[in-house]
Amino acid sequence: xxxxxxxxxxxxxxxxxRSFLTMLGIIIGIAAIIAIVSTIEGTNEQIKNNLIGSGNxxxxxxxxxxxxxxxxxWETVPDNIRVIxxxxxxxxxxxxxxxxxxLYRTRSNPDNLFYLNRKIDSAVIYGIDExxxxxxxxxxxxxxxxxxxxxxxxxxVAIIDSTLERGIFxxxxxxxxxxxxxxxxxxxIGVAAKRSGFEPVINSVDxxxxxxxxxxxxxxxxxxxxxxxxxxxxxxxxxxxxxDTDSMTNAGKKTADILNENILTPEKDTEGVSSALExxxxxxxxxxxxxxxxxxxxxxxxxxxxxxxxxxxxIGVMNIMLVSVTERTREIGLKKALGARKKRILAQFLTxxxxxxxxxxxxGVVSGIGLSxxxxxxxxxxVAISTPAIAVSVVFSMVxxxxxxxxxxxxxxxxxxxxxxxYE
Amino acid sequence: MVFELKNIYKxxxxxxxxxxxxxNISLAVEDGEYVAIMGPSGSGKSTLMNIIGCLDKxxxxxxxxxxxxxxxxxxxxxxxxxxxxxxxxFQNFNLLPRQTALDNVELPLLYxxxxxxxxxxxxxxALRRVGLEDRMNFKPTQLSGGQKQRVAIARAIVNKPKxxxxxxxxxxxxxxxxxxxxxxxxxxNDDGVTVVMITHEPEIARCAKRVMYIRDGELHSGExxxxxxxxxxxxxxxxxxxxxxxxxxxxxxxxxxxxKPRTGPKTMTDIHRDLxxxxxxxxxxxxxxxxxxxxxxxxxx
Numbered sequence: 001x002x003x004x005x006x007x008x009x010x011x012x013x014x015x016x017x018r019s020f021l022t023m024l025g026i027i028i029g030i031a032a033i034i035a036i037v038s039t040i041e042g043t044n045e046q047i048k049n050n051l052i053g054s055g056n057x058x059x060x061x062x063x064x065x066x067x068x069x070x071x072x073x074w075e076t077v078p079d080n081i082r083v084i085x086x087x088x089x090x091x092x093x094x095x096x097x098x099x100x101x102x103l104y105r106t107r108s109n110p111d112n113l114f115y116l117n118r119k120i121d122s123a124v125i126y127g128i129d130e131x132x133x134x135x136x137x138x139x140x141x142x143x144x145x146x147x148x149x150x151x152x153x154x155x156x157v158a159i160i161d162s163t164l165e166r167g168i169f170x171x172x173x174x175x176x177x178x179x180x181x182x183x184x185x186x187x188x189i190g191v192a193a194k195r196s197g198f199e200p201v202i203n204s205v206d207x208x209x210x211x212x213x214x215x216x217x218x219x220x221x222x223x224x225x226x227x228x229x230x231x232x233x234x235x236x237x238x239x240x241x242x243x244d245t246d247s248m249t250n251a252g253k254k255t256a257d258i259l260n261e262n263i264l265t266p267e268k269d270t271e272g273v274s275s276a277l278e279x280x281x282x283x284x285x286x287x288x289x290x291x292x293x294x295x296x297x298x299x300x301x302x303x304x305x306x307x308x309x310x311x312x313x314x315i316g317v318m319n320i321m322l323v324s325v326t327e328r329t330r331e332i333g334l335k336k337a338l339g340a341r342k343k344r345i346l347a348q349f350l351t352x353x354x355x356x357x358x359x360x361x362x363x364g365v366v367s368g369i370g371l372s373x374x375x376x377x378x379x380x381x382x383v384a385i386s387t388p389a390i391a392v393s394v395v396f397s398m399v400x401x402x403x404x405x406x407x408x409x410x411x412x413x414x415x416x417x418x419x420x421x422x423y424e
Numbered sequence: 425m426v427f428e429l430k431n432i433y434k435x436x437x438x439x440x441x442x443x444x445x446x447x448n449i450s451l452a453v454e455d456g457e458y459v460a461i462m463g464p465s466g467s468g469k470s471t472l473m474n475i476i477g478c479l480d481k482x483x484x485x486x487x488x489x490x491x492x493x494x495x496x497x498x499x500x501x502x503x504x505x506x507x508x509x510x511x512x513x514f515q516n517f518n519l520l521p522r523q524t525a526l527d528n529v530e531l532p533l534l535y536x537x538x539x540x541x542x543x544x545x546x547x548x549x550a551l552r553r554v555g556l557e558d559r560m561n562f563k564p565t566q567l568s569g570g571q572k573q574r575v576a577i578a579r580a581i582v583n584k585p586k587x588x589x590x591x592x593x594x595x596x597x598x599x600x601x602x603x604x605x606x607x608x609x610x611x612x613n614d615d616g617v618t619v620v621m622i623t624h625e626p627e628i629a630r631c632a633k634r635v636m637y638i639r640d641g642e643l644h645s646g647e648x649x650x651x652x653x654x655x656x657x658x659x660x661x662x663x664x665x666x667x668x669x670x671x672x673x674x675x676x677x678x679x680x681x682x683x684k685p686r687t688g689p690k691t692m693t694d695i696h697r698d699l700x701x702x703x704x705x706x707x708x709x710x711x712x713x714x715x716x717x718x719x720x721x722x723x724x725x
Contacts, residue, residue, distance in 0.1 A: 003534065331520060334520075335531070336503070336506075337477070338506065338579075339536070340535045342499065344535065
């Protein structure tokens with residue numbers, strides 16, 4: 001076997017240009033596949049990071065109507081769902097997969113937000129408890145956080161995020177300024193910003209799709225004040241932070257089970273809508289996977305196209321091997337006369353084809369990695385070089401050599417020694 | 425007994441017609457013999473050599489090589505007989521051009537499954553035997569014709585075969601190298617190696633202890649035609665009637681070969697020989713005139 005490999009290298013190097021041209025098909029095919037796979041992997045990695053947020057692992061458990069998150073800005077607040085008690089929250093925090101959790105109420109784009117008689121458009125307002133900033137990874141960048149006193153006294157104070165600060169106050173210091181929420185004046189006491197490590201955190205697929213759509217920002221008020229502006233008994237949503245990425249799904253499901261105890265047996269009321277709501281945890285891992293599948297399925301078409309290049313390359317190998325067998329007819333005849341068996345001749349030519357395409361495969365992998373880097377630079381698409389893909393590529397190119405080398409090798413093995421010796 | 429051919433017939437299909445090439449050939453070769461088989465081109469000597477070399481099988485008759493009935497041997501068994509018991513020497517050397525002399529000599533041992541270290545050792549010994557110990561790592565392109573043929577002989581004897589089978593071993597060599605090769609054959613034979621050599625040059629055949637003649641697919645013993653063309657022609661004249669029927673099929677092929685043996689299609693061998701003649705013709709004038717040389721020239725010109 002080693003002898004065959006040595007002979008193969010000798011044969012390949014004695015026809016450098018021919019060997020290289022033969023390999024070219026394989027090189028191009030493998031390089032294309034490596035580049036495509038790297039791009040897919042890179043995109044997948046990016047999707048996962050964006051959705052889950054590196055190091056955050058939060059799961060949102062929201063009241064949902066089927067697959068859609070209920071939004072009370074325009075939906076009727078249901079009557080059959082109790083406000084979640086502190087007791088339930090404690091039970092959620094006791095789940096072993098849950099690190100911390102927070103309850104909150106939210107309205108997106110309410111039409112009763114004003115600053116100095118100017119309407120604040122497309123802002124999202126949150127009524128939050130003490131754990132919200134900690135669980136979601138916010139820091140107070142300016143001013144102060146809500147204190148126990150604020151919660152106890154129903155203080156009309158608000159914290160805004162840095163986006164809103166930039167959009168509304170345009171360089172002015174927002175601390176101490178007042179905004180109107182449902183006609184009530186709230187004093188801004190702080191500005192919250194996401195910890196840099198958590199950027200960018202997108203908490204749902206919808207968020208992912210609207211990632212680039214700008215919202216004017218977020219306004220946070222103590223949850224106790226919700227009744228002042230909106231409805232006092234509005235049911236909350238929950239965000240739980242799992243201990244690690246893998247336990248996110250379980251943490252979400254267990255939390256949803258506890259929260260759903262607060263939904264009273266749905267009675268058929270006149271509207272019939274409210275009873276359809278229940279708490280559902282969004283499975284970010286699944287969503288990430290769905291997105292990844294979407295991008296992979298598009299790109300795997302490209303892999304098939306690249307495989308055609310491998311097929312063409314394989315045919316080229318077969319062609320050259322047939323030429324090589326014809327050229328070496330005398331050599332084969334001599335070897336047979338000296339007592340070489342069919343198997344040995346077959347193995348020699350198969351090895352040569354496999355070595356040829358394997359070298360092509362290795363060169364292809366190297367050029368594929370280079371190509372990925374170039375794509376990453378030019379198209380600004382993240383790429384991730386995948387080790388299994390490299391291993392599979394090299395093995396696959398070897399298989400191409402063996403498959404397409406088979407016919408020429410059988411031809412060589414079956415040559416009649418007399419005719420072969422006499423061949424000119 | 426090395427091998428025994430008994431009533432061998434060999435036909436080749438030319439289109440749908442079977443053309444007989446060998447007719448009723450019987451030949452037994454004992455251990456230690458040195459046999460030359462002579463015949464003009466088209467006489468069937470190559471076919472005979474292929475059969476003796478277990479490269480081809482006869483159509484009819486029995487061929488026993490070292491106790492094995494070749495007719496009933498499988499492809500695999502024939503490979504191992506060729507590898508183990510026969511050493512081939514070809515007219516055009518048939519060395520692998522990109523391998524060193526040592527690698528070339530190792531080849532049969534490789535097929536016999538000998539270990540790397542033993543291969544080296546045996547191949548070196550064989551090259552020493554033919555006097556090329558200082559050329560072991562040379563490639564065939566760096567060797568002269570005579571050296572190449574000696575490498576080929578080393579390759580043929582490296583497996584210690586029962587039979588050394590040579591097909592026109594001097595055909596592509598100049599006279600001096602040819603003589604050296606013949607000397608080597610004689611030495612090997614003296615050491616007990618059985619040699620069967622196929623040639624059409626009488627002075628080469630003369631080196632053998634026993635000379636057989638093959639013509640029109642029939643083998644004759646040495647006493648019948650004492651090695652000259654005159655005798656062969658005489659034989660043709662005396663015995664055409666007996667052979668007529670058998671010869672009919674091959675008649676178009678044989679007549680030009682018989683009447684003008686030198687004007688057939690020129691092979692490389694012929695051209696080499698002609699070149700040798702031209703060279704040899706000048707040399708005696710410059711140096712000395714050797715009796716055998718004159719005879720040789722007279723034979724050809």
